[in-house]
Amino acid sequence: MNGAEPFALLIVLMAAVGLVAVLSNRLTHRVKLPSPALFLVGAAIAAKVIPALHGPPQQAVERVVTVALACILFDGGMNIGWARFRSAVAPIATTGVLGTFLTVIAGALLVHLAFGLAWYVSLLVATAVAPTDPAVVFSVLGQREVSGRAGIILKGESGANDPVGIALMASLITAAGVSVSAFAHVGGEFVLQMAVGLAVGVVGGRALLWFTRRVALPSEGLYPLRTLACVLLLFGIATLAHGSGFLAVFAAGIVLGDERAPFKREIEAFHSALASLAEIVAFVVLGLTINLSVIAQADVWIPGLILGAALAFVIRPALVGLCLIPARLKSNERNFVVFAGLKGAVPILLGSFLLAAHVPGAERLYGIVAVVVVFSVVVQGSLMPAAARLLHVPMRVIEPEPWALGVRLRDEPSGVHRLTITPGSPADGRTIADLAGLPGDAWVSFIVRDGQLVPIKGDTRLRAADDVLVLAPPDLREQLTTAFEGRHRS
Numbered sequence: 164m165n166g167a168e169p170f171a172l173l174i175v176l177m178a179a180v181g182l183v184a185v186l187s188n189r190l191t192h193r194v195k196l197p198s199p200a201l202f203l204v205g206a207a208i209a210a211k212v213i214p215a216l217h218g219p220p221q222q223a224v225e226r227v228v229t230v231a232l233a234c235i236l237f238d239g240g241m242n243i244g245w246a247r248f249r250s251a252v253a254p255i256a257t258t259g260v261l262g263t264f265l266t267v268i269a270g271a272l273l274v275h276l277a278f279g280l281a282w283y284v285s286l287l288v289a290t291a292v293a294p295t296d297p298a299v300v301f302s303v304l305g306q307r308e309v310s311g312r313a314g315i316i317l318k319g320e321s322g323a324n325d326p327v328g329i330a331l332m333a334s335l336i337t338a339a340g341v342s343v344s345a346f347a348h349v350g351g352e353f354v355l356q357m358a359v360g361l362a363v364g365v366v367g368g369r370a371l372l373w374f375t376r377r378v379a380l381p382s383e384g385l386y387p388l389r390t391l392a393c394v395l396l397l398f399g400i401a402t403l404a405h406g407s408g409f410l411a412v413f414a415a416g417i418v419l420g421d422e423r424a425p426f427k428r429e430i431e432a433f434h435s436a437l438a439s440l441a442e443i444v445a446f447v448v449l450g451l452t453i454n455l456s457v458i459a460q461a462d463v464w465i466p467g468l469i470l471g472a473a474l475a476f477v478i479r480p481a482l483v484g485l486c487l488i489p490a491r492l493k494s495n496e497r498n499f500v501v502f503a504g505l506k507g508a509v510p511i512l513l514g515s516f517l518l519a520a521h522v523p524g525a526e527r528l529y530g531i532v533a534v535v536v537v538f539s540v541v542v543q544g545s546l547m548p549a550a551a552r553l554l555h556v557p558m559r560v561i562e563p564e565p566w567a568l569g570v571r572l573r574d575e576p577s578g579v580h581r582l583t584i585t586p587g588s589p590a591d592g593r594t595i596a597d598l599a600g601l602p603g604d605a606w607v608s609f610i611v612r613d614g615q616l617v618p619i620k621g622d623t624r625l626r627a628a629d630d631v632l633v634l635a636p637p638d639l640r641e642q643l644t645t646a647f648e649g650r651h652r653s
Contacts, residue, residue: 199299199446199507200540206450207533219451221519227448228512230395231441232325233412237394238438239322240416241431243315248417251315254490258316258483259323265482266293266474267331273473278466283341288528290335291514292474292535294328295321296507299540309503310557313496316487317503325509326410330356332513336520359406364414367397371415375424386426387433445508452515457530467534471506474535475543479504495554502550506539578634579608582647586627590647596621605635605643 248255270289274280280288308314334352338345371393380386397415398408424430458464480501487497514532517525551558584590595607609632610617610625617623625631633643 199296199442200537200544202443202446203450203453203511203540204537206447207453207455210451210453211455219448221452221515224448224452224515225512225519228445228508228515231445232409232508232512233394233398234391234434234441235438235445236322236325236409236413237416238434239318240413240418241420241434243318243322243417244420245417246421247315248319248420251312251319251490254312254316254487254492255319255323257486257489258320260327262320262483262486263293263324263327263331265486266478269478269482270470270474273470273478274466277469283335284522284524284528286341287332287335287517287522288470288531290328290332291517291528291532292470292506292510294324294506294509294513295504296325296509299505299507299544308558309496309499309551311496312490313492313500313556316490316492316500320500320504322413323410326360326407326413327353327357328509328513329409330360330407332516336516336522355405356407357410359404360401360408360410361406361414363397363401363404363406364411365418367393367400367411368415368418371397372419372422372424375430379425383426383429387430390430390434391437442508445512449508449511449515452511452529453533454526454530457526458534460527460530463527463530464534467531468538470531471535471538471542475502475504475539495556499550499554499556502543503547505544505547506536510536578636580633580635580640580643582631582633582643584625584627584629584631585648588627588646588648590625590631591627593625594621595619595623595625605633605639608632608634 267286267289270292271282271285274285274288275282278285309317330353331349334349334356337352338348371390374393375386375390380389394412394415397411401411402408458467480498483504484497484501487500490497492500510532514529517528522528550556607619609630610619610623611630612626612628617629631647633647635643
């Protein structure tokens, strides 16, 4: 075999793994298991069968997964956007912050009392398994997405509790013990990380928006790359300033989500694909760090199963459900949200922090965390579609839309408004002729319904969830938003 053949073989293997990863969504759609579970378990088995794959450098694992999570959180923030986030900001903050702390406390009590671990170690394990991952939830649901505020809360909660869990774990490891002074240190570090991360994210997001609008680039392919570079820059700035880089990129994504910018669709498509790739990479890399021989030990898999079941069926439903009471969700939607708190890559990353910090018994603790995640995505995840049907949770079908209709313009179209009709808004149920009395010279140009163009006639009746393109002067934006979406835009 000449020198080029091993490299060619490596390329073939990498391409084959990538193709299997992309096509895995078709398999998971049939078996109702999230594709991340297959990546995680498959990588762990491969590491067992092929010893050379096991045990990648711990620092390299943390760095790769950190960059992957930054990409995932930024894309998640963009998918939510400020308008949707604002509609559910209170329950997102309550479940993402208070819910995480309550989960950590309850989980630590269980670990300490049931398994006899020291309080400090119990807090570390509980912190590791507290964050959730909505990407796993929507992977299970396939082409269906939870509609309304329940879906926003699910996405927003994970975007919030991932930075919270990471910041809390870092603070606990730095404190190195349980005492009054240690808790004071943890509280101070946590508040600092959250405040700095949020400030960097909001200010940086606005700066990135200005940069994108004002500084043109010679090629459209450079716009997504510039956004990615700026996202990583914000992450680094927040981290260097002792803030949460994860919260910074999530907040920046929310700031950019609803705003218009040149080549916005290309930027969104690039970051969506990058987030999908990052999820695959994170679970494969983390799977390689799992030692199946350790997990097979009774003092690892039994505590892991007990803790995983308690989190899924007792702790989260009770405590996060309590946090959701002020949100005034319908009971079926609230019950689904509390049950849908599946675990993902962040708990395993936090478990790897224990290995890096050389916590006593870290390998066993890491195995317990891995068992909790596998239990969550396999057992709890397999029950998700049945729970959605049983609770009659409102869903909307997300069908692929491979065809696009549009025009490219040199300057920003200030008189073009894209709106989505919300249930109960003044435009909901009205015909085009009925809209004659709406503000100024507004003209409905396009209507897209269920991925199809709708012919525009005087008797064409508008429906909730229709995407409408309206030509009107820029100063009518607020009135149009009120008419079509039933809310004021700040």
